[in-house]
Amino acid sequence: MAKKDEKGITVAKEKNLIEWYNQVVTKAELADFAPIHGFMVIRPNGYAIWEKIQQYFDNRIKKLGVRNAYFPLLIPERFFVKEAEHAEGFEPEVAWLERQNKKEEKLAIRPTSETIIYDIYSKWIRSWRDLPLLINQWCNVVRWEIKQTRLFLRTREFLWQEGHCAFATAEEAKENVLKMLEEYAKLCEELLAIPVIKGKKSEFERFAGAVETYTIEALMPDGKALQMGTSHFLGQNFSKAFEIKFVGKDEKEHYVWQSCWGATTRLIGAVILVHGDNKGLVLPPKIAERKAVIVPIIFEKDKEKVIEKCKEIEKKLKRFNAFADLREEYTAGWKFNEWELKGIPIRVEIGPKEVKEKTAVVVIRDTNEKKTVKEKDIVRIVEEELNKMQKRLFEKAKKFLEENVVEAKSWAEFKKAIKERKMVLAPFCNTEQCEEKIQEETKATSRCIPLNQKEGKYKCIKCGREARIKAYFARGY
Amino acid sequence: MAKKDEKGITVAKEKNLIEWYNQVVTKAELADFAPIHGFMVIRPNGYAIWEKIQQYFDNRIKKLGVRNAYFPLLIPERFFVKEAEHAEGFEPEVAWLERQNKKEEKLAIRPTSETIIYDIYSKWIRSWRDLPLLINQWCNVVRWEIKQTRLFLRTREFLWQEGHCAFATAEEAKENVLKMLEEYAKLCEELLAIPVIKGKKSEFERFAGAVETYTIEALMPDGKALQMGTSHFLGQNFSKAFEIKFVGKDEKEHYVWQSCWGATTRLIGAVILVHGDNKGLVLPPKIAERKAVIVPIIFEKDKEKVIEKCKEIEKKLKRFNAFADLREEYTAGWKFNEWELKGIPIRVEIGPKEVKEKTAVVVIRDTNEKKTVKEKDIVRIVEEELNKMQKRLFEKAKKFLEENVVEAKSWAEFKKAIKERKMVLAPFCNTEQCEEKIQEETKATSRCIPLNQKEGKYKCIKCGREARIKAYFARGY
Numbered sequence: 041m042a043k044k045d046e047k048g049i050t051v052a053k054e055k056n057l058i059e060w061y062n063q064v065v066t067k068a069e070l071a072d073f074a075p076i077h078g079f080m081v082i083r084p085n086g087y088a089i090w091e092k093i094q095q096y097f098d099n100r101i102k103k104l105g106v107r108n109a110y111f112p113l114l115i116p117e118r119f120f121v122k123e124a125e126h127a128e129g130f131e132p133e134v135a136w137l138e139r140q141n142k143k144e145e146k147l148a149i150r151p152t153s154e155t156i157i158y159d160i161y162s163k164w165i166r167s168w169r170d171l172p173l174l175i176n177q178w179c180n181v182v183r184w185e186i187k188q189t190r191l192f193l194r195t196r197e198f199l200w201q202e203g204h205c206a207f208a209t210a211e212e213a214k215e216n217v218l219k220m221l222e223e224y225a226k227l228c229e230e231l232l233a234i235p236v237i238k239g240k241k242s243e244f245e246r247f248a249g250a251v252e253t254y255t256i257e258a259l260m261p262d263g264k265a266l267q268m269g270t271s272h273f274l275g276q277n278f279s280k281a282f283e284i285k286f287v288g289k290d291e292k293e294h295y296v297w298q299s300c301w302g303a304t305t306r307l308i309g310a311v312i313l314v315h316g317d318n319k320g321l322v323l324p325p326k327i328a329e330r331k332a333v334i335v336p337i338i339f340e341k342d343k344e345k346v347i348e349k350c351k352e353i354e355k356k357l358k359r360f361n362a363f364a365d366l367r368e369e370y371t372a373g374w375k376f377n378e379w380e381l382k383g384i385p386i387r388v389e390i391g392p393k394e395v396k397e398k399t400a401v402v403v404i405r406d407t408n409e410k411k412t413v414k415e416k417d418i419v420r421i422v423e424e425e426l427n428k429m430q431k432r433l434f435e436k437a438k439k440f441l442e443e444n445v446v447e448a449k450s451w452a453e454f455k456k457a458i459k460e461r462k463m464v465l466a467p468f469c470n471t472e473q474c475e476e477k478i479q480e481e482t483k484a485t486s487r488c489i490p491l492n493q494k495e496g497k498y499k500c501i502k503c504g505r506e507a508r509i510k511a512y513f514a515r516g517y
Numbered sequence: 518m519a520k521k522d523e524k525g526i527t528v529a530k531e532k533n534l535i536e537w538y539n540q541v542v543t544k545a546e547l548a549d550f551a552p553i554h555g556f557m558v559i560r561p562n563g564y565a566i567w568e569k570i571q572q573y574f575d576n577r578i579k580k581l582g583v584r585n586a587y588f589p590l591l592i593p594e595r596f597f598v599k600e601a602e603h604a605e606g607f608e609p610e611v612a613w614l615e616r617q618n619k620k621e622e623k624l625a626i627r628p629t630s631e632t633i634i635y636d637i638y639s640k641w642i643r644s645w646r647d648l649p650l651l652i653n654q655w656c657n658v659v660r661w662e663i664k665q666t667r668l669f670l671r672t673r674e675f676l677w678q679e680g681h682c683a684f685a686t687a688e689e690a691k692e693n694v695l696k697m698l699e700e701y702a703k704l705c706e707e708l709l710a711i712p713v714i715k716g717k718k719s720e721f722e723r724f725a726g727a728v729e730t731y732t733i734e735a736l737m738p739d740g741k742a743l744q745m746g747t748s749h750f751l752g753q754n755f756s757k758a759f760e761i762k763f764v765g766k767d768e769k770e771h772y773v774w775q776s777c778w779g780a781t782t783r784l785i786g787a788v789i790l791v792h793g794d795n796k797g798l799v800l801p802p803k804i805a806e807r808k809a810v811i812v813p814i815i816f817e818k819d820k821e822k823v824i825e826k827c828k829e830i831e832k833k834l835k836r837f838n839a840f841a842d843l844r845e846e847y848t849a850g851w852k853f854n855e856w857e858l859k860g861i862p863i864r865v866e867i868g869p870k871e872v873k874e875k876t877a878v879v880v881i882r883d884t885n886e887k888k889t890v891k892e893k894d895i896v897r898i899v900e901e902e903l904n905k906m907q908k909r910l911f912e913k914a915k916k917f918l919e920e921n922v923v924e925a926k927s928w929a930e931f932k933k934a935i936k937e938r939k940m941v942l943a944p945f946c947n948t949e950q951c952e953e954k955i956q957e958e959t960k961a962t963s964r965c966i967p968l969n970q971k972e973g974k975y976k977c978i979k980c981g982r983e984a985r986i987k988a989y990f991a992r993g994y
Contacts, residue, residue: 072641
């Protein structure tokens with residue numbers, strides 16, 4: 041028999057979030073450090089979460105008429121320089137291929153695919169009949185991060201989807217940008233049980249090459265904000281740089297209007313940070329590949345009956361992808377720890393008593409609540425408990441968010457709130473200069489300018505000059 | 518109104534297969550040439566086929582207990598050189614990253630992932646409890662091909678899946694290798710309607726680093742063979758090079774036994790080549806994203822009634838992902854050509870006559886058969902026709918394969934058969950020397966040594982020395 045697991049989490053989430061996070065990611069076998077600095081391996085337990093995210097989101101975008109495609113990994117240097125702001129924004133993070141000789145063109149591994157995709161769009165789009173063009177790709181990208189890397193949260197390679205759409209009018213493009221922001225919010229709130237704040241990025245934080253960048257931001261337990269998805273209105277910046285023109289119904293040539301939007305494997309990091317506890321991973325049931333585990337409590341004399349009952353329950357709970365852990369080389373206690381660490385939402389315990397009484401013990405991962413249920417009710421109860429858990433995790437995270445967002449009336453209040461790990465709403469002049477000063481003094485960055493706020497006449501929290509909007513600030517990942 | 522399409526296929530498949538192929542791929546908007554030499558863009562129509570392949574195969578391997586993961590895009594040079602034969606095999610095709618300085622390690626873009634995955638396996642595998650380890654990844658790979666590239670068939674980047682499994686015993690590994698070969702054959706025959714020949718690769722064609730390579734081979738209309746999937750028995754070659762050891766139940770250390778297997782987006786090229794005709798793409802119904810199109814035949818006075826009926830039929834055929842093409846800017850004839858070119862299996866035509874008589878005209882893509890059916894029977898008939906078409910395409914391809922495989926008794930017969938674009942079965946000594954000579958003289962390569970053949974006492978078709986097996990030869994893509 042193997043000894044009781046030494047693999048458990050050995051540091052409290054409240055004490056040292058980053059160390060706790062690293063332990064959960066590696067011990068729950070979600071990801072691992074690759075043998076190349078800054079790269080990660082997404083292990084099957086982590087990849088299964090990504091698959092749930094993909095299925096959900098892919099289904100949503102297909103309903104909106106978006107189709108998937110695949111564009112080249114490599115991008116010629118000459119495309120990069122076409123949209124000046126874009127090139128400048130990504131240049132420091134680009135990995136280049138070695139050339140055989142100086143005459144060959146320099147090729148970059150895509151850090152994002154606007155330039156190569158839009159070069160191709162200029163070939164595909166001819167007439168208003170070709171619009172809107174709604175295309176998405178699921179792929180890997182490489183950004184040579186200098187900052188400290190963290191599994192899922194910041195790595196030199198990550199997986200993502202990038203949607204790239206072209207429209208005949210600015211209105212349609214803008215509508216798409218906001219529609220997709222809404223989709224990302226839904227993905228986070230409905231699937232991942234993580235509440236988000238929707239807004240627009242400041243001038244400084246805008247995507248390189250975009251007219252406007254929209255974002256959804258979530259708050260992590262240490263008061264740091266995490267960007268969960270972005271949706272960009274590109275205007276005609278790229279269509280002019282790449283000559284993406286169409287003949288309209290008016291028989292004249294026009295440049296298309298564009299949107300693009302993306303979300304990454306970073307979302308998995310957010311799930312771990314937001315929901316996890318000191319036993320390990322807690323998975324919202326909707327993204328748990330296997331939603332229940334059945335563990336036999338075995339005493340030699342009743343062994344066969346118990347095992348048989350476990351198999352029966354496994355069959356009954358098949359729609360939840362439940363599985364009986366019948367391994368003989370581990371104790372029941374070891375298994376409890378193992379599956380708690382790995383975040384299986386529900387554990388069903390079956391021992392001789394349960395066999396005799398036609399019952400089962402159901403244990404809920406997040407509350408640790410234990411209830412004895414009649415065997416005939418088990419499917420219904422597991423279903424109910426999974427639904428309740430999904431809702432409960434969201435409500436808990438929402439309460440945390442609400443309690444940790446404050447409004448600051450003065451610079452002193454602002455600094456104090458950031459120090460106390462809050463997310464702060466404050467009037468902001470939206471200048472690069474002010475943004476940099478705030479960051480220098482507090483390490484906080486502007487996260488977003490919330491949507492649907494009426495413009496007012498405020499004074500910027502930092503410089504005191506006129507400010508027309510309020511923005512959220514927090515430290516970031 | 519747009520004029521009748523000039524986008525149709527302008528060359529006969531029988532006349533110039535390659536030119537026909539390029540036209541079908543680009544005009545049916547399956548793929549496009551990327552602005553980087555040797556790279557391709559997989560367009561939504563082509564990617565939808567890949568998604569069907571992924572869904573089918575992913576579902577199959579998950580039933581076998583295989584789980585998906587994701588490993589880094591980049592591979593350090595030091596891993597490459599660990600398995601000498603493997604390194605030598607891939608070296609010429611590797612794309613390297615530019616280094617900032619000579620002290621930095623050289624990094625390659627993965628041409629395949631054995632080395633990086635097995636380095637990581639050596640960390641993950643400790644005990645017999647960790648075995649078998651069954652992992653697959655869906656990803657992109659880059660091989661800097663020197664040969665002429667062709668969309669889907671040979672490009673410098675392609676998409677694939679690579680399964681990498683580790684076992685405690687050679688028997689289990691070998692069983693997995695053959696099991697996966699069987700799965701690839703099923704994928705081709707049941708999903709893609711392409712019959713294949715299963716066999717083992719010759720010594721010369723073996724995967725670099727493998728003990729044995731198994732393959733499935735399909736025959737294209739020009740008599741060239743196409744490798745559709747490979748499954749490799751790696752023995753302990755890599756486990757010894759990467760130190761993948763486990764403590765067995767015997768409490769001793771052992772090296773694991775390994776298998777790996779892969780199939781690529783090249784399969785899409787095979788579908789096009791095998792089933793397509795002079796109107797364009799013909800898709801086996803199982804991989805057609807949209808299995809039926811409804812086209813209104815409009816005369817002004819009955820316009821509304823016809824459109825309404827089309828929408829009704831669209832609803833009825835929803836399970837086939839049918840869609841009504843109600844665009845007013847194109848004629849019915851233009852639409853017929855468009856959807857034939859793009860390979861929609863069934864066309865439903867609705868005009869005033871059909872409205873009046875409560876019927877519909879159903880046209881089958883591959884046979885061009887046209888039948889008038891009662892509206893109330895349309896769901897059943899479409900279903901039947903799709904099933905029949907799937908079967909018919911397979912039978913047709915099977916007949917072609919059977920008619921184009923011959924056995925050669927002499928070198929003269931062999932050369933003649935290859936010249937006549939046949940696939941040839943012949944006794945073979947399985948030496949590198951003979952294989953190279955055959956290739957020099959005929960451009961044919963050994964495709965595979967068919968499974969389950971009894972070893973005999975033959976004379977090699979080329980050198981006349983002793984041969985114990987017969988092998989298939991053909992020109993290849």
